[in-house]
Amino acid sequence: MTTPPTLSLRGRWRTVASRSYGTRVYRVEGRSTLYVKTTPPRRADDFRFNPSNEAARLAWLQERGFPVPEVIEVGASDEQSWMVMTEVPGIPADTAPDRARAVATVAEFTRSLHALRDCPFDGSLTVTTDWARRAVASGVVDLDDLDPEHDGWSGQRLLEKLSGLPVPPEDLVVCHGDLGLDNVLIDPSTYELTGVIDVGRLGMADPWRDLAVLVRDAGRSVLEVYGVGFDAERERYYRLLDEFF
Structure with a gap:
């Protein structure tokens, strides 16, 4: 042992x-x-x-x-x-005093990550929706950590909602997979990127796998720095998909 x-x-x-x-x-x-x-x-x-x-x-x-x-x-x-x-240096981006600068740093990191179009890890809808079904079947969805609109929902109800949404087309890039502001560290003086953590879900996925979570945490302003318009269909789908992880 x-x-x-x-x-x-x-x-x-x-x-x-x-x-x-x-x-x-x-x-x-x-x-x-x-x-x-x-x-x-x-x-x-x-x-x-x-x-x-x-x-x-x-x-x-x-x-x-x-x-x-x-x-x-x-x-x-x-x-x-x-x-x-x-340990990596820096503070989580969500705790930085100048939130706008911190969000800009996170957006720039996200753009550089998404510029990569090949990695050996699969985070596409084929595997992530399969995980959603298995997570519900085995009762491991964290129902105490849902978005406010899903408070009190069961895993099965979440899955039924996901199944009822149109599946958006995928443009596969390298995605972090859990890109909340707390998983990106920055220098509090220079606001430069110093660390990326909690990368266990990194893999090939549509950019909105990350962007939906960033919009939840930072608002749509993050999209302006990243350089893409708001996509309501993808944001809705990937925001719901994230509930199963």
Whole structure:
């Protein structure tokens, strides 16, 4: 059995995030600051946090010059799997004092990511809608973290709504897959991009896979910097699809 990181990392441990499906994120302050993400064992096709999947995506982004955490260790025991990674500098874009500048930085990063048109990871509707169905069937949709308009909805009701929407055509580019403002880090002085985190859903998808989430977090002004007009059909579809992740 592989040794869990809790037995091998020395320092002060602090929980910084947790999800209802068992994922935990810890900040460990010792000689250097590290982050540890743990989760119950996952199947490779599970879109919730999977250490091996996310580590591969971080390596892919790093090879292309994007600022991401360096993976120190990926491991597993019978009870949990984990990833240990370095800290990246900066603050989450959603906490920056000058919101307009922060949103512009995020939009510029998104445009540069979407300029890439090939990667080995699939985030297209074929796999993401299949995940939506499986997530509902297995009862793992996080119903406590839905948009206000879906408060109190069941997973089945969400799926019925998604199935009733026209499926938009896809223009596949490299997408982050969970591009909230909190997953992009910036320098609070210069507003330059310093880090990209939580990339476990990165893959080939339509740009609105990311843009719908950004519009939710930042408003339509983000589209002006990115350089695209508002697409109500795609925004509605991908905003709803995100509820299953």
